[in-house]
Amino acid sequence: MADRVMPLPIGRPERKVYPPAVDAPRDIARPLTFIERVTNNTMARRLFILVVLISAWEAYSSFLANPLLFPRFSDTALAFWDAVAHGVLLERTFTSLQVLLVGYAIGLALAALFTTIAVSTRIGTDLLSTLTAMFNPLPAIALLPLALLWFGLGAKSLIFVIIHSVLWAVALNTHSGFTSVSPTLRMAGQTCGLRGLKYVMLLLIPAAFPSILTGLKIGWAFAWRTLIAAELVFGASSRTGGLGWFIFENRNQLETASVFAGLFTVILIGLTVESVIFRSIENATIKRWGMQN
Amino acid sequence: MSTRKTAGESGAGGVAPLLAVDDLTLQYKTAEHLVTATWRVGFEVYQGDRFVLLGPSGCGKSSILKSIAGFLPPVGGSIKLAGVPIERPGPDRMMVFQEFDQLLPWRTVLGNVLFPLLVNRRMDRKQALDHARALLAQVNLDRFENVYPHMLSGGMKQRVAIARALAMEPAVLLMDEPFAALDALTRRKMQEELVALWEEVRFTVIFVTHSIEEALLVGSRILVLTPHPGQVKAEINADHLSFKDVGSPAFETLNRDVHGLLFADKVEAEALATGGRHG
Numbered sequence: 081m082a083d084r085v086m087p088l089p090i091g092r093p094e095r096k097v098y099p100p101a102v103d104a105p106r107d108i109a110r111p112l113t114f115i116e117r118v119t120n121n122t123m124a125r126r127l128f129i130l131v132v133l134i135s136a137w138e139a140y141s142s143f144l145a146n147p148l149l150f151p152r153f154s155d156t157a158l159a160f161w162d163a164v165a166h167g168v169l170l171e172r173t174f175t176s177l178q179v180l181l182v183g184y185a186i187g188l189a190l191a192a193l194f195t196t197i198a199v200s201t202r203i204g205t206d207l208l209s210t211l212t213a214m215f216n217p218l219p220a221i222a223l224l225p226l227a228l229l230w231f232g233l234g235a236k237s238l239i240f241v242i243i244h245s246v247l248w249a250v251a252l253n254t255h256s257g258f259t260s261v262s263p264t265l266r267m268a269g270q271t272c273g274l275r276g277l278k279y280v281m282l283l284l285i286p287a288a289f290p291s292i293l294t295g296l297k298i299g300w301a302f303a304w305r306t307l308i309a310a311e312l313v314f315g316a317s318s319r320t321g322g323l324g325w326f327i328f329e330n331r332n333q334l335e336t337a338s339v340f341a342g343l344f345t346v347i348l349i350g351l352t353v354e355s356v357i358f359r360s361i362e363n364a365t366i367k368r369w370g371m372q373n
Numbered sequence: 374m375s376t377r378k379t380a381g382e383s384g385a386g387g388v389a390p391l392l393a394v395d396d397l398t399l400q401y402k403t404a405e406h407l408v409t410a411t412w413r414v415g416f417e418v419y420q421g422d423r424f425v426l427l428g429p430s431g432c433g434k435s436s437i438l439k440s441i442a443g444f445l446p447p448v449g450g451s452i453k454l455a456g457v458p459i460e461r462p463g464p465d466r467m468m469v470f471q472e473f474d475q476l477l478p479w480r481t482v483l484g485n486v487l488f489p490l491l492v493n494r495r496m497d498r499k500q501a502l503d504h505a506r507a508l509l510a511q512v513n514l515d516r517f518e519n520v521y522p523h524m525l526s527g528g529m530k531q532r533v534a535i536a537r538a539l540a541m542e543p544a545v546l547l548m549d550e551p552f553a554a555l556d557a558l559t560r561r562k563m564q565e566e567l568v569a570l571w572e573e574v575r576f577t578v579i580f581v582t583h584s585i586e587e588a589l590l591v592g593s594r595i596l597v598l599t600p601h602p603g604q605v606k607a608e609i610n611a612d613h614l615s616f617k618d619v620g621s622p623a624f625e626t627l628n629r630d631v632h633g634l635l636f637a638d639k640v641e642a643e644a645l646a647t648g649g650r651h652g
Contacts (some may be wrong), residue, residue: 272493369479
């Protein structure tokens with residue numbers, strides 16, 4: 081093929097289009113139709129899936145007709161409403177969130193401490209890497225028996241396992257965020273006169289914010305799952321149990337609809353934090369800054 | 374053309390140099406090697422100079438600039454700014470980098486220009502705002518002050534970086550191939566704008582480039598460096614050339630001369646290699 085080169089056509093006229101073509105489409109942008117907009121909306125599509133799932137649930141449980149094993153969606157919704165309005169669900173949820181926030185806060189403070197040590201000295205970096213390598217794969221809930229032995233039945237043990245589940249995820253992500261700040265940005269900050277604590281606060285932390293936020297999200301998810309799991313194991317000791325205890329209690333009383341209502345609450349809170357709180361932080365920061373697409 | 378000078382015996386009619394680089398030797402470590410970037414480089418920069426460090430990659434021109442900025446301490450020799458040795462990075466030597474990520478992505482265009490002013494408490498907020506806005510107007514970005522850097526084109530980002538650097542009114546502005554990542558059309562426009570800005574403000578700038586043409590257009594004085602390690606090959610005046618001279622005989626002659634200076638070195642190096650003298 082290579083030896084047969086096609087000759088270029090001879091005598092092609094040059095051209096200049098002036099003025100530009102008059103019959104070019106006038107409205108370059110056209111508003112989308114209603115149907116197009118609805119099907120483009122993620123919320124609308126997901127809502128549709130939810131409606132389908134709920135209908136399937138309702139239909140199957142009506143067919144099964146065994147509320148002890150698989151209550152109907154309407155019963156679950158009713159049980160949920162009942163537990164919220166007249167029961168202990170809110171109180172239980174509040175207890176869980178309280179413990180969670182305390183653990184989360186202590187976990188973050190420790191993560192900040194570890195990261196500071198890790199960025200300031202090389203041995204500190206090694207310390208953090210070794211500790212995270214050891215503890216990150218260890219599910220926090222596996223430490224619960226030990227925690228019970230050390231701190232007894234109660235909030236202290238819960239907080240201990242929550243700290244463990246938050247600390248390593250946050251410290252690891254923050255540290256890797258710091259180390260991956262571009263050399264150019266570091267140098268730009270330093271020529272602007274940043275040094276010491278100012279350099280960390282005004283340059284490193286915002287520059288590493290995408291990673292830090294990822295760490296916070298992972299830490300939150302770990303902590304929430306760990307807490308519910310731990311509460312399932314115990315929670316009766318103190319006067320006020322948490323959400324996990326609510327689920328456990330209702331299972332013992334064979335109030336299956338209430339068990340479902342408890343699970344629903346766990347999902348609801350998880351979703352709210354992950355896709356409302358963290359999402360809005362994301363939109364207001366790293367999305368707005370173009371640091372994440 | 375003398376190849377080496379020492380600070381003090383300058384030929385600028387008794388005016389003291391603003392920046393004196395004397396016998397500068399720079400080394401840096403890679404994972405496996407200790408690289409000598411420059412070897413006994415000396416030059417002087419005067420107030421109002423558009424001083425260009427020109428050379429092929431590997432001549433240590435960026436290392437020299439980093440050392441002036443305070444990021445790379447000299448192994449031998451000295452760098453003195455107004456007689457004072459340079460110790461650490463600081464806002465009296467603001468730097469504009471080649472990479473677009475030198476801007477703080479979490480701050481708007483205005484926020485970026487304000488940043489060094491506020492960090493260094495150079496002036497109160499009101500004054501700083503006025504000052505930053507005036508500079509943005511000078512680089513034709515006043516309409517974009519509330520935009521975040523990721524929404525700007527490459528050329529606009531570089532203009533923000535230049536405005537941010539000039540806002541601090543640095544003793545010397547350091548520019549490390551600031552237009553190298555731009556497309557050819559934008560690059561030429563930026564070069565013209567930089568010189569026009571200089572006509573207006575008369576700052577002192579040290580400009581690193583590997584483009585001879587850019588050196589001739591932007592620079593008033595050009596230091597030609599040879600690679601491995603970087604050494605001074607020549608120092609040339611280019612103040613008489615402007616953008617309308619592109620393509621003129623004078624411009625092309627100087628262009629060819631500088632090209633010859635850089636290229637001759639390669640021939641010499643090849644001659645050395647084929648001559649069996651390994652060093």
